[in-house]
Amino acid sequence: LDEHKLVAQNRPMTDRIWMNIAPTLEKIMEGIKAQRILRERDEMRRKRLIVLDDVLREFGYTQPRGYIAPPAVDLAPMAPFKAIILDVPVDQGAIREHFNDVLPNLPSICDQFRAEQKRRLIQLVRAEYGQDADEDHLHLATSIFRCSQCSKTLIYPETLDHECCTYPGWLSTTPWFRWGGGLVLDKTRSSLMTSLLDCCGLDPKTTTFESLQELNPLVECQTCKTDDYGRVFIRWPELVCFMLYSYLICHFTD
Known part of the structure; x- marks a missing residue:
């Protein structure tokens, strides 16, 4: 001054x-x-x-x-x-x-917050599965989400803690953030997962990620095989990363 x-x-x-x-x-x-x-x-x-x-x-x-x-x-x-x-x-x-x-009420507050997160995710899957969709549909192998902000592919329950779903701008003058605004159902990968389940003889309407972990199916990628390296087989854990984060053009057989 x-x-x-x-x-x-x-x-x-x-x-x-x-x-x-x-x-x-x-x-x-x-x-x-x-x-x-x-x-x-x-x-x-x-x-x-x-x-x-x-x-x-x-x-x-x-x-x-x-x-x-x-x-x-x-x-x-x-x-x-x-x-x-x-x-x-x-x-x-x-x-x-x-x-x-506030500490005595912390368990119920956390439960309330998680319930609201699940409710919003259920709203997303209802656009694909119909209005009767409930929390069980979040566990389906075909319920694959994508963050519209960072483009990361997500499955439930990791959607609950995705970093883009929290916004620190509230610390200043930014309006309070409404959770989950950037998540969408990834219809492309969901469709690919449906095809994969069909190849394995599994029902896309009932098969969950947890059940696939137990079944651990072996699939062959028809796109990646070459004369030099031969046929490409993938077990389920590797297939998740392969499909969710890599190639959408690949075709699989069981």
Whole structure:
């Protein structure tokens, strides 16, 4: 501010000069103060988010094997956490004790969040399987999703924790993110999976990824075979990566 043209003058500062420039300088100072408050608030939000992340990680350690606690950025927009992260005065810092009153309700809050995620995924598969589709359809081998933001191919339940489905912009002025907006059902790969299951004599309407892991079918890629290297056979675990992340033009036989 001391370098502002109204302040950095060669002539001495008099009461009259000050009276003339004071309103302008006060507006400038108010703007600087507002920016400082926003910076402090955003920094405190980030610190509290880190504390919440630690709380959720510790909660996950107490759950059965395989349980994945929702990320902090997913739960932060929910009412009890949002009030703590946004409304607690900045001068009270970022401490674990802020979340003590919420901890007893954490299991039900996490269940509620997961249920909402599943509901949105079910809405996606209903476009393919009809309005009677339910959670069981998420486990079908033909239920393959794609992230429209990063183009990554996903299957359930890894869709629940895909990094593009959380958005940290809420820490500043960005509106609260609505989960799952970037996921779509990958009809191309779903169709290919249907063909693969038909080759193996399996019913696409009932076959799940879990059952395929147990069956571990052996398939032959008709496209990749060459005179030099011969025929190409693939077992199920490798076939998943081969199909989901590589070639869509390949044709398979059992």
